Amino acid sequence: SQQGEEDPQALSIQEGENATMNCSYKTSINNLQWYRQNSGRGLVHLILIRSNEREKHSGRLRVTLDTSKKSSSLLITASRAADTASYFCATGLTSGSRLTFGEGTQLTVNP
Amino acid sequence: GAVVSQHPSRVICKSGTSVKIECRSLDFQATTMFWYRQFPKQSLMLMATSNEGSKATYEQGVEKDKFLINHASLTLSTLTVTSAHPEDSSFYICSARATVGGHSPNYGYTFGSGTRLTVV
Numbered sequence: 001s002q003q004g005e006e007d008p009q010a011l012s013i014q015e016g017e018n019a020t021m022n023c024s025y026k027t028s029i030n031n032l033q034w035y036r037q038n039s040g041r042g043l044v045h046l047i048l049i050r051s052n053e054r055e056k057h058s059g060r061l062r063v064t065l066d067t068s069k070k071s072s073s074l075l076i077t078a079s080r081a082a083d084t085a086s087y088f089c090a091t092g093l094t095s096g097s098r099l100t101f102g103e104g105t106q107l108t109v110n111p
Numbered sequence: 112g113a114v115v116s117q118h119p120s121r122v123i124c125k126s127g128t129s130v131k132i133e134c135r136s137l138d139f140q141a142t143t144m145f146w147y148r149q150f151p152k153q154s155l156m157l158m159a160t161s162n163e164g165s166k167a168t169y170e171q172g173v174e175k176d177k178f179l180i181n182h183a184s185l186t187l188s189t190l191t192v193t194s195a196h197p198e199d200s201s202f203y204i205c206s207a208r209a210t211v212g213g214h215s216p217n218y219g220y221t222f223g224s225g226t227r228l229t230v231v
Contacts, residue, residue: 044222099157
């Protein structure tokens, strides 16, 4: 079964609004990563958060991790039409192990 | 930064033929290569993990005789879909991990741009 489950599956917002996506997982992890995928393209790494971290920021991105609830959230502030893409969380059991991907959230930012 | 070149980006083949997909790490040595498959509007599913110079480890349900993986060098891994059928049509993505990835932003995982395979 999928390690990661994301919600919502689809999110449609207006430009300038914030977008929040959530990811839940089942087992203990070493790290959790967020990736973006434009339609029919490869994955772009956005941010990594380690299991001993609770929050990280990168530009307009804010990621939180709650290991007690086995969940993470990705917040994109001041969204732009160019942020339209699918967003996936991926968990790693160790620093070099395979990544297990969540089911993804399709974000649409309307201009 | 680290770059993985994946080719071809798109391929259409006839049912019953074989297709080879290449992933090359351009500026680093990839000791481990992960191969994923992604069906439309779905997530990435790991097919197999290969380490340079050894046999690939396949995930449950993935036929190793159908999806041949070769990782003969630290910069090249190939996935060959043998006797392809329409149900093999999918998006295939490789991910290479560098020999020393602990200090990379994402522990050294670099993804290729993917290959859209259509079997007709």
